[in-house]
Amino acid sequence: MNATDSSSPPAPASDRVLDPQTGMDAVTLRVGDLELMSSYYADALALEPLEERARGREVHRALGRGRTPMVRLISTPGLPAVNPRQAGLYHTAFLFDDQPSLAATVLRAAQDPRSRFTGSSDHLVSEAFYFTDPEGNGIELYVDRDRSQWRYENGELQMSTLYLDPNAYLQRHLDEASMDAVAWTTGKVGHVHLQVGDIATAREFYVDALGFETTVASYPGALFASAGGYHHHVAMNTWNSAGAGPRAAGLGLGDVAITVPGREDLDALAARLTARKLAFADDGRSIVVSDPWNTQVTVALPGADIDEVLAR
Secondary structure, rough: OOOOOOOOOOOOHHHHHOOOOOOOOOOEEEEOOHEEEEEHHHOOOOEEEEEEEOOEEEEEEEEOOOOOOEEEEEEOOOOOOOOOOOOOEEEEEEEEEEEEHHHHHHHHHHOOOOOOEEEEEOOOEEEEEEHHHHHHOOOEEEEEOOHHHOEEOOEEEOOOOOOOHHHHHHHHHHHHHHHOHHHHHHHEEEEEEOOOOOHHHHHHHHHOOOOOEEEEEEOOOEEEEEEEOOOEEEEEEOOOOOOOOOOOOEEEEEEEEEEEOOOOHHHHHHHHHOOOOOEEOOOEEEEEEOOOOOOOEEEHHHHOOOHHHHOO
């Protein structure tokens, strides 16, 4: 009897899904102009350069707030530019603790001439503002509403895309203290939204294999999934990329990083991947696997220092 035999007893529920304490970590971007992109994330998003390492011809630089890495930039000049029709990154979503912290960051991003503001929305579960960085990578800046305000219908979380007036929002939530303290307020990667070729294949990988649980499946052309009942840690859509095949080498998304509480979570993930005959690497502290579109996903134990982040 093998792991894929239909007569095998079902795995315990805890082995089929990710631990509720699962979270997201720094997203990796391959960039053509390291200094331009580093200064953009430092100036527009108030992220501080934390550490950098040279690896052969590549330079890896981590930026974040405090000691929390939020983005890793890898200098890889010479690669093709981001292709908006290809599978890969739709946006990296940076989560802030409160509305003043969000508003102060949004103002900085809006005032940077290298930003392209692409909209703002009330999603019922969150309030969000969208930008594109100088090399075409999407950015979401957002704050969550309290979970007591989230609503469900027929077991599905209710999310929407309602108009959110950016000027009125800034007028309501900005104050001098939050503007002065923006670089010292905390932030982290809250979720990552991906472009994929088709939703069914994305569900097989991100839900069935990785172990996220679907939260919203009714939104046209998209799927939202999370651990622990969050609105979403990952989202996948086909709005620009329907039918896309595996990614060619290029600038843009280099790695999606996920953290899980313990080694037993990695063991359960390894079992799910093995049962589905998906190749992966396991170094004891992390598992690295590629999704069907050749996007690298790293699932790691928490507490990684910046050296470990830069080594991924």
